[in-house]
Amino acid sequence: MEEQNEPGKEITNSITTSQEVEEAVQHLNNPVTDLKPIVKQYLGSVQKVITEGNRFFFADGSARVEVRVVSDEIIRVRLAPHGVFLDDFSYAVPVVDQKVTTFKLEELDEYYAVSTNTITCKIRKSDFAISFTENQSQMVMSEDASPMHWEENVEFGGYYVYATKKCQAEENFFGLGDKSGNMNLRGRHFQNWNTDAYSFGWDQDPLYRTIPFYVGVHDKAAYGIFFDNTFRSYFDFGKEDNSKTSFWADGGELQYYYIHGPHLMDVVKRYQTLTGTHPMPPKWALGYHQCRWSYYPEKKVKEIAEGFRSRNIPCDAIYLDIDYMDGYRCFTWNKTHFPDPKRMIKELANDGFKTVVMIDPGIKVDDNYWVFKEGKENNYFCRRSDDYFMEGHVWPGRCQFPDFTNPNVREWWGNLYKELVDMGVAGVWNDMNEPAVFGSGTFPNDVRHNYDGYRGSHRKAHNVYGMQMVRSTYDGLKKLMRNKRPFTITRAGYSGMQRYGCVWTGDNVASWEHLKIGNIQCQRMSVSGVPFCGTDIGGFSGEPDAELFTRWIQLGTFSPFMRAHSAGDTSEREPWSFGEPYTSINRTYIELRYRLLPYLYSVFWEHHRYGFPILRPLVMLEQENISNSFRQDEFTFGDKILVCPVLEQGATSRKVYLPKGMWVNFWTHEVLTGESEHNIEAPLDHMPLFVRAGSVIPEYPVMQYVGEKDIDEVLLNVYFSDYEVNSFLFEDHGDTFAYEQDIYSEKKFSVKGSQFGLTIEQSRDGLYTPNYELYNYNIVGLPFNVNKITVDDKEITDYVLDDRNCLRFKSNKNFIIIKIYS
Ligand code: GLC
Numbered sequence: 001m002e003e004q005n006e007p008g009k010e011i012t013n014s015i016t017t018s019q020e021v022e023e024a025v026q027h028l029n030n031p032v033t034d035l036k037p038i039v040k041q042y043l044g045s046v047q048k049v050i051t052e053g054n055r056f057f058f059a060d061g062s063a064r065v066e067v068r069v070v071s072d073e074i075i076r077v078r079l080a081p082h083g084v085f086l087d088d089f090s091y092a093v094p095v096v097d098q099k100v101t102t103f104k105l106e107e108l109d110e111y112y113a114v115s116t117n118t119i120t121c122k123i124r125k126s127d128f129a130i131s132f133t134e135n136q137s138q139m140v141m142s143e144d145a146s147p148m149h150w151e152e153n154v155e156f157g158g159y160y161v162y163a164t165k166k167c168q169a170e171e172n173f174f175g176l177g178d179k180s181g182n183m184n185l186r187g188r189h190f191q192n193w194n195t196d197a198y199s200f201g202w203d204q205d206p207l208y209r210t211i212p213f214y215v216g217v218h219d220k221a222a223y224g225i226f227f228d229n230t231f232r233s234y235f236d237f238g239k240e241d242n243s244k245t246s247f248w249a250d251g252g253e254l255q256y257y258y259i260h261g262p263h264l265m266d267v268v269k270r271y272q273t274l275t276g277t278h279p280m281p282p283k284w285a286l287g288y289h290q291c292r293w294s295y296y297p298e299k300k301v302k303e304i305a306e307g308f309r310s311r312n313i314p315c316d317a318i319y320l321d322i323d324y325m326d327g328y329r330c331f332t333w334n335k336t337h338f339p340d341p342k343r344m345i346k347e348l349a350n351d352g353f354k355t356v357v358m359i360d361p362g363i364k365v366d367d368n369y370w371v372f373k374e375g376k377e378n379n380y381f382c383r384r385s386d387d388y389f390m391e392g393h394v395w396p397g398r399c400q401f402p403d404f405t406n407p408n409v410r411e412w413w414g415n416l417y418k419e420l421v422d423m424g425v426a427g428v429w430n431d432m433n434e435p436a437v438f439g440s441g442t443f444p445n446d447v448r449h450n451y452d453g454y455r456g457s458h459r460k461a462h463n464v465y466g467m468q469m470v471r472s473t474y475d476g477l478k479k480l481m482r483n484k485r486p487f488t489i490t491r492a493g494y495s496g497m498q499r500y501g502c503v504w505t506g507d508n509v510a511s512w513e514h515l516k517i518g519n520i521q522c523q524r525m526s527v528s529g530v531p532f533c534g535t536d537i538g539g540f541s542g543e544p545d546a547e548l549f550t551r552w553i554q555l556g557t558f559s560p561f562m563r564a565h566s567a568g569d570t571s572e573r574e575p576w577s578f579g580e581p582y583t584s585i586n587r588t589y590i591e592l593r594y595r596l597l598p599y600l601y602s603v604f605w606e607h608h609r610y611g612f613p614i615l616r617p618l619v620m621l622e623q624e625n626i627s628n629s630f631r632q633d634e635f636t637f638g639d640k641i642l643v644c645p646v647l648e649q650g651a652t653s654r655k656v657y658l659p660k661g662m663w664v665n666f667w668t669h670e671v672l673t674g675e676s677e678h679n680i681e682a683p684l685d686h687m688p689l690f691v692r693a694g695s696v697i698p699e700y701p702v703m704q705y706v707g708e709k710d711i712d713e714v715l716l717n718v719y720f721s722d723y724e725v726n727s728f729l730f731e732d733h734g735d736t737f738a739y740e741q742d743i744y745s746e747k748k749f750s751v752k753g754s755q756f757g758l759t760i761e762q763s764r765d766g767l768y769t770p771n772y773e774l775y776n777y778n779i780v781g782l783p784f785n786v787n788k789i790t791v792d793d794k795e796i797t798d799y800v801l802d803d804r805n806c807l808r809f810k811s812n813k814n815f816i817i818i819k820i821y822s
Contacts, residue, residue: 040149040162041081043128049105049112054097056105056114058123059083065128065148071098072116073260073270077130078253081150081159086253087454091464092228092496093257093274119260132223132258141223141260142166142216145244148254156445156459161229161254167238167245171218172626174264174619176235177211177495177528178505180204183520183617183632185214189239193232194463194492196436198507199541202517208434208506209493210463211528212247215267220624222261224271229255230463230494251459264620265612268527272611276499278532280608282485283734284354284706285427285502286600287316288590289563291356291536292573294321297337298344304574305353309704313575313587314594316705317354319429319565328396330359331371331416345424352705354426356487359417361433361469362399365391371416375402380409385446385457392437401435401443404468405461406450413469414476421480427487428473430501433466434492466492467500474500484735489561495529502532502561510539510570515552516633516647522559523635526615531607534561538573546578547649547684550585554687555645557589558637560604560614585685591702596641598698598714598729603638605730605739605746614638621659631657640695640727641666644680644688654688656680662693664719669780669804691717693781694725696749696760706734713774713810716749718760720781724752731770744768755784760818772813779807784822791815 044060051057054069066078066085076096078085088096106113111122120133124147131143145166150159173185181188181203188203192210200207212227214235225247227233233249240246247256257274261267290308295301301318308315324341326332333341345355363372363381375381381400382390389400402409417428435442442462449461470490477486488501497503505521508514518535525533537556538549553575556562566573575586593600606612616636619626634644634657642663644656658674665672665680666689672678680688691697699715714729732744744766751760758779789796791811799809811818 040151042147042149046112046123046125046128051105054100054103056112058112058128060128065123067114067121067123068096069100069103069114069116070096070257071100071270071273072118073266074098074257074274075114075116075119075121075132076255076257077121077148078255079148079150079161080253089452089454090228091230091452091467092226092494094276094496096274098273119258121258132260134221134260134262137221139219139221141221142225142258150254153251156251156457158251160248160250161252162246162248163227163254163256164244164246165225167243168218171216171238171245172619173214173216173237173245174617175211175214175224175524175528177213177525177530178207178209178521179524180207180517180521183524183619184630185235185237187239187242188237190235191232192234192463194434194442194466194494196432196434196441196506199509200506202513208491209466209497209503209530211495211530213271213495213528215261215264215527216245217264217619217623217626220262222264222267222623224257224259224261224267226257226259226271226274226495227255228257228495229253230461231459232462264527264623265616268529268613268620269611271529275496275529277608277611278498278502278530278604279737280485280604280732280739281502281532282426282487283597283601284316285487285561286597286604287562287706288314288593289317289319289356289561290315290574291319291563291565292321293566293568294323295319296323296334298339301344301348305348305351307574307576309351311576311583311587312704313583314590314702314704315353317356317427317563318348319563320355320357322358322360322395324357327364328360328394329364329366329369329371331419332369342423349424352708354487355424356427356429356489357420357425358429358431359473360395360431361401361404361435361465362392362394362396362437363402364396365398365400372400374412375400378408378412380406380412382443382447382449384444385448390443390447392440392443394432394436394438402469403449404465404472405452407452409450410468410472410475413472414479417473417476418480421477427489428477429489430466430470430473431491433469433490434462435465464494466490467494467497470497470501471499483737485737493530498530498532502534503530504561504563504565505533505535507540507567508536510542510544510548510566512548512647512649514539515548515555515645519555519645519647520632523615523617523632526560526613527617527620531604531614532560534559534563536565537562538564538566540565541567541570543570544573546582549573549578550582550684551646551687553586553589555643555647557593557687558615558641558643558645560600562593581685588685589687594702594706595699596697597700597706598731599638599640602698602728602730605744606638606728612638618657618659640692640697642690642692644690646682646687652681652683653679654682656688656690658690662721663690664693664781665689666691669806671781691719692725693719694721694723694751694753695719696727696729696751698729711770711772713772713776714813715776715778717778717780718749718751718758720753720758720779720783721751722753722755724750726750732766732768738768742767745770753783756822757784758782758820762815762817770813774810775813775815776810777808777818779820782807782820786820786822788821790819790821792817
């Protein structure tokens with residue numbers, strides 16, 4: 001069978017000569033598909049049909065296809081070229097079947113049809129060509145251009161597997177997670193093979209993560225395809241042939257989910273029901289994080305911390321990159337630079353800073369090093385097909401690498417964090433887990449992996465290695481922190497990685513082009529199921545000038561993960577490094593992040609609980625309008641705040657497209673009509689931001705770190721509108737999993753206005769009661785003079801119109817209905 005440990009071939013235990021390094025790199029860059037004549041094999045006609053509950057098997061005599069009804073809107077297709085399916089195991093989809101009300105199989109003249117209430121999957125009897133149709137509109141959403149096929153893999157066993165769909169003339173494509181370049185994937189070709197892509201470029205591919213999920217939009221409707229295959233995979237969106245969209249892989253099974261829309265948002269939410277959402281992060285993780293390769297010794301770390309506090313620039317986390325370790329040995333400390341880490345971490349914590357540390361997968365080969373010894377004794381390190389250990393050079397020198405696809409290894413690794421947790425470390429940053437190896441790029445193909453008992457080579461495990469590493473970190477921390485929410489970051493990952501941690505986009509560059517790349521990248525990650533994402537603010541390599549850094553801080557204020565980071569050979573990169581006026585502007589935006597924290601946290605909850613993406617590209621707001629309104633540089637954070645970052649050097653204004661509805665300029669309170677373009681002033685201290693009319697945007701007082709002060713009252717900014725708009729405020733303890741037992745408070749505000757007045761209604765859900773008692777209202781944009789205000793029918797007279805013409809008053813937080821009369 002394929003993907004058992006392949007027999008040894010051309011194996012040497014370490015790569016030494018530069019020629020060998022070159023050959024290895026070439027081998028990695030040239031997938032085997034390029035080297036062999038292609039003999040593609042197709043299915044015959046359908047000879048036999050078997051039904052087993054929600055699974056339907058169609059056979060041509062030897063090959064079989066399984067069509068499985070997952071839910072009303074999701075159907076999975078699998079192909080077994082010789083009739084035997086591979087083990088049904090996926091790291092991405094823990095549970096396949098969801099709730100499905102009714103489904104049926106029908107035989108028609110030319111087809112078999114498996115249908116749910118919503119969609120129908122047709123299998124053509126003559127050749128197994130598959131199509132998906134929406135029942136109501138009878139619109140064909142996705143259709144094979146040629147039936148699925150395969151090719152024997154003579155070198156490794158198993159098959160190359162292929163699917164080719166029709167690409168409609170007006171069809172556009174989104175998703176695929178970690179890709180650089182334009183948001184629309186149409187006309188491009190991609191490869192998924194997790195890669196350490198230092199200083200990547202605009203169209204460079206592949207990058208660090210693999211998310212083989214895309215959304216197609218045509219005829220104003222959207223559908224998704226999730227090709228759950230961890231091997232090196234490929235996607236072509238009408239590049240090779242303008243009328244075809246194809247995806248294929250170097251091994252594994254042709255297995256994909258069709259996910260129905262018709263809205264892009266539906267597709268993303270349904271993809272999220274398969275692969276999971278991000279757990280609620282500790283609230284502090286939504287604050288500002290300061291990182292650098294590396295802050296050391298202790299004195300420097302303290303100086304940075306003091307730098308924030310003395311300048312009143314909020315910050316929640318300080319990072320220790322690899323230099324805190326002893327010779328880059330993970331789970332050790334350099335005692336010269338950090339003589340008493342526990343004390344230091346405590347002192348930082350007293351000052352409101354969380355300490356986050358780097359942990360890499362490469363373990364130094366050193367018999368005097370306990371981690372190496374434990375891994376060796378327990379046989380936890382990856383081996384090659386000839387049974388030698390997989391060795392490669394990374395930061396510590398010669399290293400071996402834990403097999404994170406082995407559950408025992410994950411358990412062990414998770415427990416290794418004990419000492420760090422006992423010292424007070426609050427978060428862990430997993431890097432280099434593509435896995436990256438100096439010289440050769442990554443592991444050779446023949447490295448063997450446990451793959452949770454479904455053993456296979458590195459060809460199968462490569463793309464999940466990083467995800468399994470951060471899974472082990474997350475699970476370990478969760479246990480060690482006694483169910484406090486862990487904070488983890490990973491560089492590499494595969495679909496479903498969002499269940500275990502947040503991501504940053506890797507080693508970017510301090511350039512305006514990278515500001516644009518990062519803006520699109522985070523949006524794309526968000527619609528690909530990975531919501532908690534950020535860039536290295538300022539750029540990792542190279543030197544940003546003051547303007548670029550400030551514009552990046554502004555964009556970063558609305559990145560779900562907000563962290564500045566830079567390489568060690570660059571100049572200092574703290575929010576104050578560029579002097580005035582930049583320091584003050586940077587402070588204003590970081591403060592804005594803290595003011596908006598209750599909103600950001602509520603948006604996170606909407607993601608966690610309901611699967612909404614955090615960042616929503618404009619195309620998601622107006623998919624029916626893609627061609628004429630589609631600007632890829634704007635997005636909404638949640639559904640209430642439209643962010644229009646300034647991405648051009650020297651710009652003092654920018655064109656902004658406002659989607660449907662009424663929008664209020666966050667800075668000036670000017671009300672503008674949507675579905676139109678506007679030229680908006682954008683001097684350096686001003687990033688255009690708009691709030692959807694009718695929104696309630698909650699604000700906390702500015703704090704230097706999350707939890708610095710007790711909150712006495714919450715500011716509710718209410719933006720007038722004459723149509724009804726609902727908003728949420730989610731609050732809870734902020735660092736436990738009590739929300740899983742409904743210990744949270746979810747408030748819904750419904751705002752509706754007219755020329756006669758404005759009403760705000762509140763409803764509540766959940767078992768948590770916040771400590772504060774009062775709401776402080778700031779009603780923006782009232783088009784009438786106020787005559788009377790009632791809170792639950794009791795008139796209040798204590799109100800003012802402030803100097804910005806906003807109505808200000810307070811009420812108890814438990815009101816049910818507020819009425820403002822003209
Ligand atoms: C990698 C990471 C970077 C880190 C560096 C040193 O390049 O991507 O963020 O600072 O390694 O650990």
